[in-house]
Amino acid sequence: MVDFxxxxxxxxxxxxxxYPVYAQLRARAPVFWTETEQAWVLLRHQEVSAxxxxxxxxxxxxxxxxxDVSQALGDHPVELLRLLDMAIFFRNPPAHGPLRALVARLxxxxxxxxxAAEVARIARSLHAPLVRDGGLDLMTGFADPLPPxxxxxxxxxxxxxxxxxxxxLSGVPVILNRGASIRDFRAAERRLTEAHAFLRAEITARRLAPRDDGLSLLVSRNDASEAPFDDDRLTALTSFVFMAGFETTSALIGNALWLLLDHPDQCDRxxxxxxxLASAAEEALRLEAxxxxxxxxxxxxxxxxxxEIRAGQQIVLMIAAANRDPQAYPxxxxxxxGRTGRPVQSFGGxxxxxxxxxxxxxxxxxxxxTVLDGPRPRLCIDRPGWRALHNQRRMTNLPVQV
Known part of the structure; x- marks a missing residue:
C-alpha cells in the first residue's frame, strides 16, 4: 500500500x-499531505475542479x-527568465491579464x-507516406510535426x-518539470538563445513590412498598447505561444491515435x-491527459x-487521477x-x-x-514508450503498418 x-x-x-497508484490513493483520501514533496495532493474530480x-x-x-538557483551557481539565463516572465500559466493577476488578452487576439x-481547413491540409500531407510506403511512425512523422x-x-x-x-525549442519544456537539473536549465538557455535570435529578426521584419499574419498582429497590437513590451519580451511571448501550441497538442494527438488503434472495436465504431471523432479525442484527453x-x-x-491548508503551502492538482475518478465517470x-459526464480537467479551469x-x-x-480516411493501419508495438517526464504524458514513437 502506498504511504501518504x-x-x-x-x-x-x-x-x-x-493509474493504479492514483486509484489506491484516491480511494483512501481525497486530499493528503506528502512530506516527500512538501505539498497537499488532490486526487478527486470534485476537489481538482474546484x-x-x-x-x-x-x-x-x-x-x-x-x-535563485542561477544566482547561487553564478549563472544568468537571460532568455529563460524572459520566457518564464511571459509564460501565461506562471503569471498571476494583474500581470496575467494583458498577456492573456494578446494571445487570445492571436x-x-x-x-x-x-x-480547420489548414489543419486538414497539413494532416493529409503528413499522412500521405503511410499510404505510399505502407508504414509510418504516427508520433514522429505525424503527431509531432502537425501542431508546429x-x-x-x-x-x-x-x-x-x-x-x-x-x-x-523541443527540449525547453523539461524545465517545467520538478526535478529538472541545472544542466536542463543551461541547455534550455542555449536553445532559447538560438530560437529567440531567429524570432527577433522576424519581429523586426514584420515591423518594417507588416504582413497578414499572426506575428504582424502581435507586433502591431503590442506597439499600439499603453504599456508595450520591448522586443526581447515580445520575442519571449512569441516563443511561449509557439511552444504552448505544439508540445501538449502533439502529445494529445499521439495518445488519441494510440487509444483508437489499440481498441479495434471502438475504432470500427x-x-x-x-x-x-470529437468524443474519441475527448476520451484521450481523459484517459491519457x-x-x-x-x-x-x-x-x-x-x-x-x-x-486546513495554510497560506504559502503548495497543492498538487492530480489531473490524471481526477480524470479517472469513478465518482465522475463510470x-x-x-x-x-461517446461517453457523457463531467468535463475533463485536462485543460484546467x-x-x-x-x-x-x-x-x-x-x-x-x-x-x-485523417488516419481513418485511409487504409486502416495496425500497431507495430504492444505498448508505447513514454518520455521520461513526470507531468507530461507523451509517447516517444508510434510505428504502424498498412
Missing part, C-alpha cells in the same frame, strides 16, 4: 502506468526559483473554419522555419460514425475537503468514445483555463479522421 507521507509523483514506477476555479490558489513563480486572427506546422501557418512562418523552431498534474500555492489559509479506465483548448481539440479530431 512518502508519496512522490516523480517516482520512476509512475511513468508507465501511474481548485482550478479557486481564486485563492495561485500559480507558482518558477521564474523566481530559476533566478488565436482569433483566423476564422475557425479556415484553421499549424502554429507556423498562424504566425506566418515558412514550414521549414516552423519545423526548425519546434526542433530547437468511430470509423462508421464520424460524429464520434497530456499534462498529468499542475501545482498551485495557497494565497491565504483555507479549507479543502476538510483539510468504468473510468475504459476507453468509450478558471482564470488559467487553456486558451488554445479549442485548437488542440480540433487538431486531434482532424488527425483521427
Amino acid at each position: 507521507g512518502s508519496f512522490n509523483s516523480l517516482a520512476p514506477l509512475l511513468r508507465d502506468d501511474p 481548485a482550478f476555479c479557486n481564486p485563492g490558489l495561485l500559480t507558482l513563480d518558477l521564474g523566481q526559483f530559476v533566478a 488565436l482569433a486572427l483566423r476564422p475557425q473554419a479556415a484553421c 506546422l499549424f502554429m507556423g501557418w498562424l504566425l506566418g512562418l515558412a514550414d521549414a522555419d516552423a519545423l526548425w523552431l519546434a526542433k530547437t 468511430v470509423a462508421a460514425d464520424r460524429k464520434l 497530456p499534462i498529468q498534474q499542475v501545482r498551485r500555492r495557497a494565497a491565504t489559509d483555507m479549507t479543502l475537503a476538510g483539510q 468504468d473510468p479506465d475504459l476507453y468509450l468514445p 478558471g482564470l488559467h483555463h487553456c486558451l488554445g483548448a479549442w485548437v488542440a481539440r480540433m487538431e486531434a479530431e482532424i488527425a483521427l479522421g
